[in-house]
Amino acid sequence: MDVRAVLPPRGRDYRLDLLRGFANWAIYLDHIPNNAVNWITQKNFGFSDAADLFVFISGYTASFVYARIMMERGFVIGATRLVKRAWQIYVAHVLLFVIYIAEIGYLAQHYHDPNLENEFNVAGFMHNPAETLYQGLLLAFKPVNMDVLPLYIALMLVYPLVLAMMLRRLNLTLLLSFLLYLAARHFGWNVPAYPSGSWYFNPFCWQFLFVFGGWFALGGASESIKFIRSRAFLVLGAAYLLFALVMTLAGRFPELGQAMPAWLYDAFNPNDKTNLAPYRVLHFVVLAFFVTRYLPREWVGYEWPIFQPIIKCGQQSLEVFCSGVFLAVVAHVILVEVSGSLWMQILVSVIGIVLMTILAYYRSWSKKVDKAPAKAPAAVKLAE
Template sequence: MVTTPENTFGAERRIATAAPSKRDTRLDVLRGLALITIFINHVPGQIFEYLTTKNYGFSDAAEAFVLISGIAVGIAYGSRFKIGAWFETAKQSTKRAFTLYLAHMITTFMTLALFLAGAWLFHRPGLLCQINILAVLTNPQAGIPSLMLLGHQIGYNNILPMYGALMLMVPIILLLEAKSPLLALGVSGSVWLLSGIFEIAPRNTLIEGYWFLNPLSWQFLFTIGIVGMMHVRRGGKLPRHPLLMALAAGYVGLSFVWVVGQLWGIGNTLASLGLPTVITGFDKTFLSLPRLLHVLALGYLVLNIDALSSLLRRPESNPLVIFGRHSLNIFVAGTILAMVGQVLLYISNGDKVIGPIFVVLGLVIQFVYAYHLENKRKLARAASGKVRAPQTGGLQAVSVRADRSRGMNRK
């Protein structure tokens, strides 16, 4: 399994600040909840899928995860970013992007193996027609290189390529932010808007269309997270005004009514006004404005409603904190388990009992794995402390003895 410092999804390493403080576990809790939601949604056709956030608002766990990741990158890289050390930041973020690429290759080829094995063992060739696999199998000479060069992405295996691309953008985002936060937001927002209007995105090579998640669009949400975190690190605060609270709550409520009430016809009416789809639509590839505003409204409410914010601040021993802390490993494990679940549901013809049982079992396995990773982390830190402690103690003892000797000589 892929391992990274702090075993995080992206660059979210724990960075010491000027004033020592405990880890803000709210990010881990939210990240853990997003991972659980993503896993459930990646096993479609079972009852738990209908309980996830995508059924009650415009955005879903993917938007939440990218916003959280932007905030975490602001913590990890922003605290030490200097314009003069730009190359070092670029090197670190590129290394992180490569780690994400390797993780993506693991999930991609494991998915291929699982669907091929399922089709062969259970005599269900229809499995090979699922989630964009057939395009690879009918032309493996072009298909395998396309997978490795990210020109073709198997269904439900398309988050990591987008996130890796965002990590490559981190040095540019931080450079713009260092010059002016408004400049960073302005450039990022312009790229988002132009990408949506003119449908500028990385194209697929085996089939028609674009990457399912366009990094040129999603970088805006990512940048908002980074800029917001940097603002707070400099001593700033998010504006907390009753009008803004009311607008955010009203938009979340409107989104709930819209989705639950299936009022999509209103969207068609808005589209008839001639405005770009990125403004009036609900497209996930180009992160349309209604989706973007929804996740920002939710984030604003979470941060500004004290009771909710306090509820999310859990002890570091809390299961959700541990789950979210090891997010990259858990995401890889969850994706592979979700693919097992898809094969199982296909060969069982979508059995209504097998699906929910598998989801519960899959989550249990992931939590057990998270605790295993946490124990390894603690043991590694303890071992590191044991190695360093005698050396530090020895130096301190020498220093103390030298001080005493000097004191005696002075007497």
């Protein structure tokens, strides 16, 4: 294979674990409506949010892990490993899908609140379970807050060809991905959803962020390091982040929005998440460059106890993400049916993150136990 890409150094990159753990916590908090605690998440301070970070890191990790396999063992082995990972994510999605619907159905009956079924888009399943389940298995039907994993699955299934091309023509692959992104936005391409509408995360647009993560891992960051460390980027990047902060806050506070020209406010509000608005992409790129500039791979702080829970959640990302989706429904129902006070909002947020962290530590311990070599049985002295 004529490889032009530059693979990252071997070994675990704790920056990815730290940021992925943060993304999982933020997604959980953002999935709880009317929760004051989610004001600490990224979405309130700029155009991009934790979903952008999750997709980017997924693309980065897929390239980081499977590019080396593809180079050392060939395209077929690397491709089958990617498809195997997509299958694992699909199985997790189906399991979560079934539990999620059962959870919402039970809570709706327990609290005599049928609006929950409509709020989480599972009412159709209650009326036509066979067809809705079939569409769910095809990833066409997705309850509320279950849109990220189908996107991840779809991108992983086509990524073997993309990754093989990236290893040969890194910048060209990113350019083609960007052209597909522009074409999808211009022509309105998307994937139909069931029973109506289209995917909330348009895969033709969001694929660019996934591929950008791969480009970043395979040499794009190192190629751009001079610009990333330049004073020009520091000034321009900081100015854009400040602009994004002001425009995002304008969407949160009507008084600030009314003080702006209508044409300026309307250009950025509401934030186009489905088709990944260009200003959203630019915001995330600037953040990624700033992280590269100021968060080194070999930082001693990754070993600090304060960061260990979030790093552990990043290392067990799939399990933590799925549990967060489940727990967010419970938290929302508690706030609606029991108490919506500020203290309750803080309580359900903290308890949810603690439970996700406990699960992450358990899964980490369980995997170590499974990989540990079996001890030789002690010799048994037979009685004479």
